[in-house]
Amino acid sequence: MRCLAREEARVTVVMTRAAEQFISRLTFGALSGNRVHGDMFADDPAGIMAHITLSREADCVLIAPATAQTIARLAHGMADDLLSATVLAADIPVVLCPAMNTNMLRHPATRDNLERLRGIGYTVIEPASGTLACGEVGAGRMPGWDLVRETLLALFADQDLEGRRILITAGPTREPLDPVRYLSNRSSGRMGYALARTARRRGGEVRLVTGPVSLSDPPGVEVIRVTTAQEMRDAVLALAGSVDIIVGAAAVADFRPRSCRELKIKKSGADPCIELEPNPDIMAELGRSRRSGQLLVGFAAESHDHEQEGRRKLEEKNLDLVVVNDILGSRTGFDVETNQVTLLTARDRRQLPLLSKEATADRIWDRVVELGRGSG
Numbered sequence: 001m002r003c004l005a006r007e008e009a010r011v012t013v014v015m016t017r018a019a020e021q022f023i024s025r026l027t028f029g030a031l032s033g034n035r036v037h038g039d040m041f042a043d044d045p046a047g048i049m050a051h052i053t054l055s056r057e058a059d060c061v062l063i064a065p066a067t068a069q070t071i072a073r074l075a076h077g078m079a080d081d082l083l084s085a086t087v088l089a090a091d092i093p094v095v096l097c098p099a100m101n102t103n104m105l106r107h108p109a110t111r112d113n114l115e116r117l118r119g120i121g122y123t124v125i126e127p128a129s130g131t132l133a134c135g136e137v138g139a140g141r142m143p144g145w146d147l148v149r150e151t152l153l154a155l156f157a158d159q160d161l162e163g164r165r166i167l168i169t170a171g172p173t174r175e176p177l178d179p180v181r182y183l184s185n186r187s188s189g190r191m192g193y194a195l196a197r198t199a200r201r202r203g204g205e206v207r208l209v210t211g212p213v214s215l216s217d218p219p220g221v222e223v224i225r226v227t228t229a230q231e232m233r234d235a236v237l238a239l240a241g242s243v244d245i246i247v248g249a250a251a252v253a254d255f256r257p258r259s260c261r262e263l264k265i266k267k268s269g270a271d272p273c274i275e276l277e278p279n280p281d282i283m284a285e286l287g288r289s290r291r292s293g294q295l296l297v298g299f300a301a302e303s304h305d306h307e308q309e310g311r312r313k314l315e316e317k318n319l320d321l322v323v324v325n326d327i328l329g330s331r332t333g334f335d336v337e338t339n340q341v342t343l344l345t346a347r348d349r350r351q352l353p354l355l356s357k358e359a360t361a362d363r364i365w366d367r368v369v370e371l372g373r374g375s376g
Contacts, residue, residue: 005031012035052089062148093123094123096122097148103136146216162203164245164372167236167239168246171250173250173251175255178261179261179264183257188334194357209224209226247297248298283296290318295371307324320371322345323341337357338354339360
């Protein structure tokens with residue numbers, strides 16, 4: 001409930017009699033800030049038919065958890081309680097989060113009922129696996145909020161990337177000095193992961209090539225993990241020919257040690273000088289070998305001469321769009337939740353306000369969609 005509130009959702013709760021055995025209406029009323037409904041024939045001074053008005057006032061119905069009993073009711077069009085009647089009367093998206101004992105979940109009757117609901121057009125989020133309330137281990141846990149969130153957000157997102165194959169790079173690379181140490185940077189990967197999440201919501205088929213980060217995989221996104229710049233280059237070039245849009249949001253190390261020691265370098269007697277050599281410039285290689293119609297988006301994380309450096313990368317690397325941000329800003333640099341970027345194309349410059357990284361990612365995709373339509 002609090003998670004939905006953080007997404008600025010206005011939540012109205014409908015409880016079944018079974019649900020009220022576990023938690024009170026008062027609790028949900030306090031969390032949602034709205035009246036909690038449960039009785040089909042409750043006295044209402046306004047004479048409101050709840051099962052009709054509830055579905056008309058909502059944008060979607062989320063049933064979480066969806067028990068075997070509720071699933072069976074809905075699959076057979078029953079309307080013997082307020083929840084089932086509300087769903088039957090609903091002309092809006094319905095999302096179910098099945099949660100039950102693993103044997104109940106895999107019973108043919110439950111599987112048939114879920115397939116029937118999918119055929120009706122309801123969205124069914126597959127349960128998670130793990131230790132269940134009954135002590136058994138298997139599928140049947142409530143799906144994680146991250147997956148539910150992405151499913152709900154996708155319902156209300158323009159599907160303007162549907163059918164587009166998208167490759168995104170994210171995070172830092174690590175260039176080893178010895179078995180213990182490496183050269184790297186402060187990139188958290190948040191911007192690249194936000195781009196992957198929002199592209200998937202908008203219908204894109206997304207692959208994410210990521211350096212080492214401490215972030216959860218975006219639901220529905222194919223994630224390819226690498227460590228070094230060379231590994232990222234190899235992974236990207238292997239996929240580049242089969243995608244429509246490539247976004248280089250990774251902070252790829254410009255240099256690597258010329259050699260990596262097989263044994264740990266000791267402090268005593270060690271040479272303090274490290275000889276470096278250039279890493280491959282992945283976006284420049286893509287710019288030279290891009291196929292017709294492919295869109296290339298680069299990032300310029302700069303500490304000074306921001307637009308000048310962005311323009312240089314735009315031209316030298318043959319990119320369609322460069323996203324420039326200030327790495328020295330306290331709210332726009334590395335490892336923060338917000339960003340403020342400038343979008344540069346050959347024709348124009350657009351300064352975005354300070355936004356969350358997901359909101360920034362959506363604005364970037366808006367511009368990419370424009371470019372793809374030839375309205376750049």
